[in-house]
Amino acid sequence: MLIKKKRCIFCQKKEKTISFDNPDLRRFINEKGKITPARYTGTCATHQRKLKRAIKLARNVGFLSFTSR
Ligand SMILES: [Zn+2]
Structure with a gap:
């Protein structure tokens, strides 16, 4: 999946914190789950x-998989 946006979407949305259940998290993970x-x-x-932390948390609670199959 290609993301062409050059600006930080969290700044655009004025989000100061990123929670682990944020649906946008999936956009920041590639096919290999990285x-x-x-x-x-x-x-x-x-x-x-913050994203890194949110993704790690999301993985730990099973919200995101560590690797995609
Ligand atoms: Zn930002």
Whole structure:
């Protein structure tokens, strides 16, 4: 899945926190279940850090899979 947006979508939405059940999280995970690097998604450093934490939490509660099959 290609994400062409260059601007941080969380800044656009004015979201200061990213929760693990945020449906946008899936957009930041590639086919292999890895977190897409910020340079591809345009996510700013602050939100990328929060995103990382949210994704880890989401995996731990089973909301996202660690790897896609
Ligand atoms: Zn941001």
